[in-house]
Amino acid sequence: MNAISIKIIRRHGAKHRFITSRSYIYPLHANTGQIIKMTKHPIFTSVLLVPMLLFLTAPALAQTDFTPQWSKGIVWYQIFPERFSNGDPSNDPKASDQNGAYPFDVTSPFQIHPWTSDWYQLQPYEQQNGKNIYFQLQRRRYGGDLQGILNKLDYIQSLGVNAIYLTPVFWSPSSHKYDALCYHHVDPTFGPDPAGDTKMMTQEDPLKPETWVWTKADLLALKLIEEVHKRKMYIIFDGVFNHLGIRNFAFQDVEKNQQASVYKDWFTVKSWRDSVAGTKFEYQGWFGVKTLPELKEDSTGIVAGPKQYIFNSTQRWMNPMNKGASHGIDGWRLDVAYDVGHPFWKDWRKWVRSINPNAYMTAELVDPIEKTRPYLGGDEFDATMNYNFAFIVHDFFVQDTSASSVTEFDRRLKELREAFGENVALNMQNLMNSHDATRLASAVANPDGKKFGDWGKYFNWSQKSNNKNYNARKPTAEQRQKQKLIIAFQMLYPGSPMFFYGDEAGMWGANDPDCRKPMVWPDQKYDAETFNPDQSTHSPDEVVFDRDLVDWYKKLTGLRGKYKSIRLGNYTTLATDDGQKVYAFSRKLGKEEVIVVINRSDNPVSFTHAALKKGKYKNLLTGQSAGNRINVNAMDVVVLGNK
Numbered sequence: 001m002n003a004i005s006i007k008i009i010r011r012h013g014a015k016h017r018f019i020t021s022r023s024y025i026y027p028l029h030a031n032t033g034q035i036i037k038m039t040k041h042p043i044f045t046s047v048l049l050v051p052m053l054l055f056l057t058a059p060a061l062a063q064t065d066f067t068p069q070w071s072k073g074i075v076w077y078q079i080f081p082e083r084f085s086n087g088d089p090s091n092d093p094k095a096s097d098q099n100g101a102y103p104f105d106v107t108s109p110f111q112i113h114p115w116t117s118d119w120y121q122l123q124p125y126e127q128q129n130g131k132n133i134y135f136q137l138q139r140r141r142y143g144g145d146l147q148g149i150l151n152k153l154d155y156i157q158s159l160g161v162n163a164i165y166l167t168p169v170f171w172s173p174s175s176h177k178y179d180a181l182c183y184h185h186v187d188p189t190f191g192p193d194p195a196g197d198t199k200m201m202t203q204e205d206p207l208k209p210e211t212w213v214w215t216k217a218d219l220l221a222l223k224l225i226e227e228v229h230k231r232k233m234y235i236i237f238d239g240v241f242n243h244l245g246i247r248n249f250a251f252q253d254v255e256k257n258q259q260a261s262v263y264k265d266w267f268t269v270k271s272w273r274d275s276v277a278g279t280k281f282e283y284q285g286w287f288g289v290k291t292l293p294e295l296k297e298d299s300t301g302i303v304a305g306p307k308q309y310i311f312n313s314t315q316r317w318m319n320p321m322n323k324g325a326s327h328g329i330d331g332w333r334l335d336v337a338y339d340v341g342h343p344f345w346k347d348w349r350k351w352v353r354s355i356n357p358n359a360y361m362t363a364e365l366v367d368p369i370e371k372t373r374p375y376l377g378g379d380e381f382d383a384t385m386n387y388n389f390a391f392i393v394h395d396f397f398v399q400d401t402s403a404s405s406v407t408e409f410d411r412r413l414k415e416l417r418e419a420f421g422e423n424v425a426l427n428m429q430n431l432m433n434s435h436d437a438t439r440l441a442s443a444v445a446n447p448d449g450k451k452f453g454d455w456g457k458y459f460n461w462s463q464k465s466n467n468k469n470y471n472a473r474k475p476t477a478e479q480r481q482k483q484k485l486i487i488a489f490q491m492l493y494p495g496s497p498m499f500f501y502g503d504e505a506g507m508w509g510a511n512d513p514d515c516r517k518p519m520v521w522p523d524q525k526y527d528a529e530t531f532n533p534d535q536s537t538h539s540p541d542e543v544v545f546d547r548d549l550v551d552w553y554k555k556l557t558g559l560r561g562k563y564k565s566i567r568l569g570n571y572t573t574l575a576t577d578d579g580q581k582v583y584a585f586s587r588k589l590g591k592e593e594v595i596v597v598i599n600r601s602d603n604p605v606s607f608t609h610a611a612l613k614k615g616k617y618k619n620l621l622t623g624q625s626a627g628n629r630i631n632v633n634a635m636d637v638v639v640l641g642n643k
Helices: 042-048 052-057 133-139 146-151 153-158 194-201 216-230 249-260 304-318 342-355 369-376 387-398 406-419 422-427 455-461 477-492 547-562 564-568
Strands: 005-011 014-020 025-028 076-079 163-166 234-239 269-271 289-293 331-334 360-363 429-431 496-500 529-531 537-541 570-577 582-589 592-599 605-608 617-619 629-632 636-641
Touching: 076 429, 146 153, 146 216, 194 216, 216 234, 234 304, 234 360, 249 304, 304 342, 331 342, 342 369, 369 406, 387 406, 387 429, 387 477, 406 422, 406 570, 406 582, 477 496, 477 547, 477 592, 477 636, 547 564, 564 582, 564 592, 582 605, 592 605, 592 629, 629 636
Parallel strands: 076 163, 076 496, 163 234, 234 331, 331 360, 429 496
Antiparallel strands: 005 014, 014 025, 529 537, 570 582, 582 592, 592 636, 605 629, 617 636
């Protein structure tokens, strides 16, 4: 085993440590840091044993179109519900609602954290438990809920957004909800009656869907779906089908009844509790994290019991009350999809498409092309959260002294476009950041650090808790201009651009948890950020809703809405000038053409090309006519159209 390293990754709110090599991942205990028995993770093993020849010979470009038509070239908006908007303070979570969530503290003083407060400033209730800032940041609750999202749908629509992706909304004790207690109910604290909902759920038999009730939180979720659809938009939920939280109904029964439990086969149990034999209850946690019991798999994927439960829950949200697919969600985002075997995803896709033939399925796969390809052959997913796109863009735009050349940038983009075929490329969620990555505004403020594509190292380096030198302050005007240039490329490139709530408002922040600050709204007054994590202070960073940046997003989404060539057109590289750092490309559909010229340098450039002589173009950002030669300001973009 070579190239061994230790990675500390904060996933789902807690630090998880892994010893990694080229082929294997070995977990360390999440809380104690003690080394867990080094055994090969079965999913990684199975994936990596697939002959490379299959990857190299897969006829990606010969595939039929298996992707939905509606999801091609749309604009996605990712929402982290707990931090988006508190629309109903009456449902705010209590300390007891967090039982089972990291950090495991339900006894210290607790209150809903002030929405507009300085991020790193410890509030009086936090100071009483004596824990450090990073403990507090994970424990905080701001009270965001579904009513908050409902209240802001007009705003979301005004951004030119076509579809919403919600990080998990199912019943869970954490702020992030990646530790589900069940899949068939929305978290009660996201609805109007937490106590009443919790009482209703106790009357169910989780194994019998006919006994499942519709809580007030569930009904509010259906209202949200309805209101999204009224606006001609789409909505997908986050499916976390590889593990559950420790307080989920099945595991609680197993823990209590051991081998007598009807759920005994849902989890990988290493030993049962037996006082005579002197054995303890031991089980497989997700990557060794015991608070996240992993669902059991065999050669067919997730075993029959939890598989059927997942299928039943899937149907519930896609065809609620058997009213028809138009009343349900429009698809799914699948968390850590490589951690579930291919057979399950193949069966699940068939099930999803039997409910809604136009459903969209996208996966979190932070993997190179050759490892991603088996999931995108038409029998599992339609797309991925396109981290490979983000890696390429970061290398070219974010890095300064170590930036990729224009020629290399174009080569890597072409490789990615052609890797899975045109239809998949148009469906890819082209993101620049997410709930699991540093904000784009902070990425541009930290050039020439670790490369985003080196995922594990970058993840740790971009966490303020791991790297005190990481710049988590408000970006400068120059850095903001670079951010705007990146956004322009993201919006004008083939695929489906996705941005994380608050990016458009100018929000900044290091990696988890700093990327999960409460949304900045124009009608609220925020405390300036002056505190450092160690509670020392710096000059104030004003926190305001960035109207200029919002207008920039709107202008670009408006172009996507007006010009079909940007959403669905062919892509042709026109110029790759390494010396002047100029990159130009064309998006063409029929007679409609849009030409994009990007100046990545710190100097203005003059650009001409034979394509400009073939027709009359105007500058789509200024409305002015364009001649055969155009001027492009430093770190700026010109967008030309022929109609």
